[in-house]
Amino acid sequence: MDETEDLLSFPPLKRQRYDSQTRSHPTASSSFFFHDGDIVLEVEQHLFKIHKHRLKCSVIFSDMLDIPQPDVIDSMHGCPVVRLMDSPQDWQVALRWIYDPTGFRLIPEPVPFPLIPSALRIATKYEIGALRKWAVGQLRARWPSDLERMGSSSLPCAAEAIALARECDVLEILPAAFYALSLQRWCYNAEGGRSHLVLSPTDIRRLIVGRERLSDVCKQILFEPLVSRPAGLPFDACHQCREPLQRYWREKVMSDPQSPVECWLLRELYTIATQRDELFESAICAQCLAWHKDVAWMRFYGLKASIPQFFCL
Structure with missing residues (x-):
């Protein structure tokens, strides 16, 4: 299994609930648990033991680490622990970029879509400018403002892209993403058939109205x-x-x-x-x-x- 497949297969995106017994036994990451790490990130039931200086790319973490720490803090594996309310998969992707940004950029195109929302969520929340720039660039390449540049890669995950654009403020991709989604027939079990699971009621209405107007143009x-x-x-x-x-x-x-x-x-x-x-x-x-x-x-x-x-x- 290559590194990209490992990122995609890490944990499911949906958060899971744990009872108190399970909660007391988090699992160390197989990829990002360094013996010389000096900080532990606990994300759900997954532990990342990494190096503080690597987090300096984040404005949020940089500011936090510069604040003097109290004498008594939570610790794990001999390091201070920071508990985060994020997805383990999102952090797996973000850490891959933090530790190997050059290799991350060399992932063959088209980049698997699940990498993009994971990178964008962490980059946006923790203000990692370079990672956000990469993720936004990937979205713009798939759903460009010049709509004539759209290709077949614009069709998959268009509904997910709309929801992500709303969540992370990348609104410039919305016209292309809505247009790509409107082209797809639900009866073929294409992406359009999952829209109601992903989009807000308001955006579902936008999709329906847009499809009708496009149909009117063709009829004319x-x-x-x-x-x-x-x-x-x-x-x-x-x-x-x-x-x-x-x-x-x-x-x-x-x-x-x-x-x-x-x-x-x-x-x-x-x-x-x-x-x-x-x-x-x-x-x-x-x-x-x-x-x-x-x-x-x-x-x-x-x-x-x-x-x-x-x-x-």
């Missing part, structure tokens, strides 16, 4: 593919190009019934605007092709600007 193009804006007149395409244009746009907004995701309209629009479809475009006259490209850009920018409002963000 499906019903009137040559109308470039609501309540506008249809483009006066030439007789030769009218039917191919209508068919092309309708095909682009129709969802594949066998796909676990709905029509990824923003990606489709960006592809139409930036890439050449040789077979289709060679059959369209210059005037109609110019309209086709212009309306692709217009629809793309309009949808991109509207997505935050669609989800009431």
Whole structure:
């Protein structure tokens, strides 16, 4: 088992309750229990015996360790003990970064998602600036503000990312995370099907409202593919190009019934605007092709600007 797998398999994220008998026998960490450590962190039933100077990267711990300590303090294994109300897995990840930040940054991309919330929670709570910067960067890479940069890695764990963004104040990822989650069909047991277990009632409502508004945009193009804006007149395409244009746009907004995701309209629009479809475009006259490209850009920018409002963000 490599180090990344060891981090992921450490303890479950859900906190467990212990009776008094179990509580008196905490377990030493197999990875972070150093014989020359000079402080013990007790997290639930797990002990981390580490070095005080390693905690200086945290503003909170740095300030705490600079305060003169009383003569009588709790001790364990010959060291002062600090009891923390956190997840053992979160500290396992954070300590991996604290002791080996270079190796941590060399974890192959994409970084397993469970590492990110663990790192971000500890970094935010204890003010570890460099670790928070890394974790936020990982979230932004998956759910970028430039929504056209979203890829397949944006789909898994989108609901968890929304909840984490709320918890740790990384709100800039919300439009992309909501959009990624809205694309997923619940009937395929994809990420969307777990949203009610992760999201707040308010964010579930945002998700539902956003899905409906995105569906309305697709329907508008499906019903009137040559109308470039609501309540506008249809483009006066030439007789030769009218039917191919209508068919092309309708095909682009129709969802594949066998796909676990709905029509990824923003990606489709960006592809139409930036890439050449040789077979289709060679059959369209210059005037109609110019309209086709212009309306692709217009629809793309309009949808991109509207997505935050669609989800009431």
